[in-house]
Amino acid sequence: MSELLHKNGLTQLAAGLRTKQFSSVELVRAYLQRIEASQSVLNAFISVTAEQALGAAAAADRDIAAGRGGALAGVPIAHKDLFCTAGVRTTCGSRMLANFVSPYDATVVAKLKSAGAITLGKLNMDEFAMGSSNETSYYGPVRNPWNIDFVPGGSSGGSAAAVAARLIPGATATDTGGSIRQPAALCGITGIKPTYGRVSRYGMVAFASSLDQGGVLATSAEDAALMLREMAGFDPNDSTSVDTPVPDYVASLDAPLAGVKIGLIKEFVDEGLDRENERRIREALAVLERAGASLREVSLPHLPSSVPVYYVVAPAECSSNLARYDGVRFGHRCQEPRDLQDLYRRSRGEGFGAEVKRRIMTGTYVLSAGYYDAYYLKAQRVRQLISADFKRAFGEVDVLVGPTSPTAAFRIGAKTADPITMYLNDIYTIGANLAGLPALSIPCGFVGGLPVGLQIVGAHFAEARILNVAHRYQLETDWHRKLPERFA
């Protein structure tokens, strides 16, 4: 039986454990086997913590037997390798942190642990979450389970590939400009980035602090709702986390769609959108209409400026956030530095990869005296306009929809030479980050044998609503149940 367990979603697995249809140890063993078998092909994991996981699984089994397990008791998960995990190295996909073992658990890690989840390891990612294809990782690219010559998307490519290949039923991930939703779309799974401030950033290695938000990758909206419910909540250690109660996202999944107003973002159906991809989106919208939702087109005129705004704000924050990697207290230090300048130059020069350096330099430039007003300040003003556009739109509709990414996955290496082309991959996802809104991606069909995603954006703290719409869609369709043949 254990070779079929991976066909289950996280919700079913949690229920199966609770009703003792199988043990956590069995389940963890089954997943560890799949991880081991796939690692050389997909490269989804940076660290696998088999021993600790089996120990924790045995403890979870005892808890379940004693009737005191949490909502995720015994359920295996894995963390994107930028969530700090005490005693297990946290590399951030970088050579800089190749030797870094955090002395503490991120709040998200601690919360999931206390809900009973078992961590099987740390997932590959673009270096410091900078990338849209998982090709910037120091630990090598991750491959798309649907076609291993293709990228899984990024930066949470390891999380997405692992869930898509059912190496794990759910994974944590982070989304700064689309890093949960874009790989979810490219790997044919469900991913949600909550409202900025909904999930604690404490212990999540920062890329761009005003945009970073932790979230979930899973195989269905139902599973994402369950895992998010356990992760979310106010954290006194994160001043930007919001002190408002976490609703039971699972309880509201089934609400009917009758009367729900859906707005298709006009600016997202542009010349950059692959026509086949557009067709999948329109088919998905028809499904939602049949389920009772009403559809209209909504214009957000400033949204096309998202990419340039993002590539000023995010690098600016990253240039400052990554200044702490100086070879002094932790992380990579060059051999025999001659003096302080040499220590800084070589430690950082050797520790960071090309894309990270590009963004640090861009960010340093836009914050420099004489350029600050023209770039950073202007970008912040446009960011306000984009937020205002969303606010206006949510006066008219309940949720906004559109494609998650312009195309399905592309070949490994296809866009590495041209960063701008790569950046344009996030054109539809960045807006929600700039405005701090919750957004998710669900699979809505295939183009050329590769999955594409439908994006659903909600108003602030309307996670329950977008999960509800996604779940109703998944009740009507089975795209989310499809598995790549190789990993079936």
Place this chain on the structure above:
Amino acid sequence: MTAEWETVIGLEIHAQLATRSKIFSGAATAYGAPPNAQASLVDLGFPGVLPVLNREAVRMAVCFGLAIGARIARQSVFARKNYFYPDLPKGYQISQYELPIVAQGALDVVLDDGSTKRVGITRAHLEEDAGKSLHEGLGALTGVDLNRAGTPLIEIVSEPDMRSAKEAVAYMKKVHTLVRYLEICDGNMQEGSFRCDANVSVRPKGAEKLGTRAEIKNINSFRFVEKAIQYEVARQIELIESGGKVVQETRLYDPDKGETRAMRTKEEANDYRYFPDPDLLPLALDEAFIEEVRKGLPELPDEKAVRFASQYGLSAYDAGVLTASRELADYYEEVARAVPREPKLAANWVMGELAAALNKENLDAGSEKMPAARLAGLLMRIADQTISGKIAKEVFEAMWAGGESADAIIESKGLKQITDAGAIERAIEEVMAKSPGQLADYRAGKDKLFGFFVGQVMKATQGKANPAQLNELLKKKLPG
């Protein structure tokens, strides 16, 4: 040719706030712990950690703002000041830049000539202190101690309103007094709790345009501030007069050599790339909070000095001296209250004998060595004529040395003043009998010998004769 030069000085004072924990972490701020024993993961700038603002630091900054009559920002913003240095773990210092918590205040400073000068305070902002680099005993290596990293500071930036080193010192002392009154800073300059940067320039008298300034960094004593500025002013004038030009630069004061030295020029200066810290929300303060802080403010030094002058009939100078620190003022008031009819006597003793004794042993007015009640006990014996002022000094010395009460010392040493007229008369008669020659001379008109008889009788009574009584009786007896 010597032009007439005017000196222009502005100070940036860094005062460490006396909170128990750091501004953005829960680590302790106490001074003197082993290196890095008080550095939390936040202070160390570990990956993933985030700052959480200490409300007590905010309250203290607001306290200061209210005390200088400044505007308290209802919304202020923390910004990152970016630069690389080993004692700056995050690679940026969290400070305030465009929107500081306190803006546009002023302090009135009394100068040596008794005149009052108003010094404008442009702003005071909250920020975190950096750590320290250690070099001693490490050979070619540099150590980093991050105990100080994250200690809350307010940086108090003055207008360029001061015109001499003495004015600058008077202003700095005033700020020092104020922050200690408010109990927001311990004022310990040796430990670096209170230090300043001085911006110094010179210009021809009457010129409006400011001269190019040099910034002297990190001066940690009043004396050094005065010397550093004096040296710098002389250097700049000499430079200009010999045809040179002052360049904008950062300089360091070397107290051993008594000179300032260039550290880095404007061209080498860091571009700090300030931007709002996305990890911290803008700091919003409501009226209720500000009012609560206002209600908790102690009586401020200037108010207290005015009250002392009127309530205790003191001169403005004495009132100023006695209110220079809160401990001293509280001490004086306790003494004055215990000896109600003699506030002037109390002032003289507190500023005289007590201050000298404290000074000699480098103690503060709060010292256990001479509690106010004990000194008051002594003054009461002067007031009720149990002892004379002269004997009182002797008693004070014994009290200082042994810690006993005045009464116990007066009793054990038998210092009680003789006020019995009969006893004094007997002593006078004995002296007169022993000094017939002097008596004859006095009676022949040598008035000066009156003092001789006073002295002799005092000697005979071991100084215990009541001086006023003695005078009176002598005047009666000597003429015969």
